[in-house]
Amino acid sequence: MVNRPQKKTEKSKLNNASENGQTETTQSGFGYQKTAPEMRTKLVREVFESVAPKYDVMNDVMSLGIHRLWKRDFVNGVAPKADEAILDLAGGTGDIAFLMQNARSRFTEPDNKITICDINPAMLNVGKQRAMDKGLHGKFDWVEGNAEELPFDDNSFDVVTIAFGLRNVTRLSKALSDILRVLKPGGRFYCLEFSHIPVPLLQKAYDRYSFGFLPWAGEKIAGDRAAYQYLAESIRAFPDQAALVKLMQNAGFNAVAYRNLSIGIAAIHHGFKG
DSSP states (O other): OOOOOOOOSTTOOEEOHHHHSSSOOEEOEETTEEOOHHHHHHHHHHHHHHHGGGHHHHHHHHHTTHHHHHHHHHHHHHOOOTTOOEEEETOTTOHHHHHHHHHHTSSSOOSSOEEEEESOHHHHHHHHHHHHHTTOTTSEEEEEOBTTBOSSOTTOEEEEEEESOGGGOSBHHHHHHHHHHHEEEEEEEEEEEEOOOSSHHHHHHHHHHHHHHHHHHIIIIISOHHHHHHHHHHHHHSOOHHHHHHHHHHHTOEEEEEEEEGGGTEEEEEEEOO
């Protein structure tokens, strides 16, 4: 695999094939904390178990509500159709799936359910309750599963989405390859994720906000400062826009492209299965 070189700093803990001769790209740190891949997966799971009850509130606080605009933009780009088989990964609380369900039922009632898959049962439980509160009970299939080993057959879905979840996957290349596996030929993959601002001065200002306000808000609102310290660190450790394009291409996706949101604070990547 050929990846953009990663600096050997505490802010970047990606093991890639150009370094270890393997075909895997692994995020080997829990934020800036060095840890084994298996332990990272466990720690990430524990983070979301802790913050699940306040997850949606914290999203509004952290982004000043802008995440809602990003998600609508994301779903508009997906343009889900009523007859498509759709999988939303890391979608436990339901935000993306609810928006897609509303979009595709605008003109006709879909005859199939959107599948929501998340590694964390606590997040799925929050989503199920939210679906009931919104009158959407019975519209979704809720599946506990790891994006690195999806519990679905080959060529099962027309569309796979993941929003603010790929950053938390340990083995990125494995997850991208498995997403490609479950897509039907011609199927579409869309990823919305925090990314990197291409203007250094603005990136520094955003870093000050991320490492100052986010942990403080996490402590005051969610009662978990460490979880939101991890969030800030994980954003900085995640591959930038161009590096993620390369990872998707190496996994086998065609016509890979991205579009920045809010000057690169977040980005939407998409690709197709040939």
